[in-house]
Amino acid sequence: MTVMAYNDWLRNLLKNVECVLAFDTAADFLGLTNGGYRPVAQIFVDKRQNIEGTEQILVPSLGDLECEQRNGLICTTVNRTIIDLLEQNGDEQIITESLANYYEEHDGSFAGLKIPNHLQQRFEKYSTWALEYYEE
Numbered sequence: 001m002t003v004m005a006y007n008d009w010l011r012n013l014l015k016n017v018e019c020v021l022a023f024d025t026a027a028d029f030l031g032l033t034n035g036g037y038r039p040v041a042q043i044f045v046d047k048r049q050n051i052e053g054t055e056q057i058l059v060p061s062l063g064d065l066e067c068e069q070r071n072g073l074i075c076t077t078v079n080r081t082i083i084d085l086l087e088q089n090g091d092e093q094i095i096t097e098s099l100a101n102y103y104e105e106h107d108g109s110f111a112g113l114k115i116p117n118h119l120q121q122r123f124e125k126y127s128t129w130a131l132e133y134y135e136e
Contacts, residue, residue: 006028006029006035007029007071010025010029010041010073011071011072011073013041013051013053013054014041014043014051014054014073017043017049017051018045018046018049018062019043019044019045019049019054019056019062019074020043020044020062020065020067020074020075020076021041021042021043021044021073021074021075021076022042022043022044022057022076022084023042023057023081023084023085023088023090024038024042024085024090024091024094025038025041025042025043026042026075026076026081026084027081027085027094027098029070029071029073029075030070030075030078030081031101032078032081032082032097032098032101032102033094033097033098033101034097034101040053040054040055041053041054041055042054042055042057043055043056043057044056044057044058044059044062044065044076045057045058045059045062046058046059046060046061046062062074065080066079066080067080078102079112079113079114081098082098082099082102082113082115083115083116083119085098086115086119086122086123086126087119089122092126092129095126096126096129096130096133097130097133099126099127099129099130099133100129100130100131100133100134102130103127103130103131104134110127
């Protein structure tokens with residue numbers, strides 16, 4: 001029996017697919033979360049494609065996204081991923097975990113993040129939770 005890691009599964013699923021990893025999938029792939037089961041891979045695409053196992057978010061152009069090549073796939077940057085998670089206001093666990101892990105990996109600081117003004121209140125809420133995340 002072969003065990004396939006999540007990132008390997010993503011690389012196999014999305015090889016030869018023009019897309020950018022998005023939202024929870026990007027957070028997982030970047031190591032911002034501690035992992036978990038995701039039934040579908042969230043990806044940004046500029047045209048719909050027939051790819052089972054994906055949730056496709058249509059954008060006008062992939063070239064306009066703030067992204068980077070990482071471990072064989074194109075993914076939103078860490079900063080952009082965190083902004084997207086905050087804007088989406090989705091799973092509180094994923095947002096809190098992403099901020100907590102960012103904080104830990106950046107020597108106890110959020111200083112490297114550039115959060116837009118319209119998301120500051122939401123960021124402050126989740127960053128407060130993130131600071132307590134590993135204390136419990």
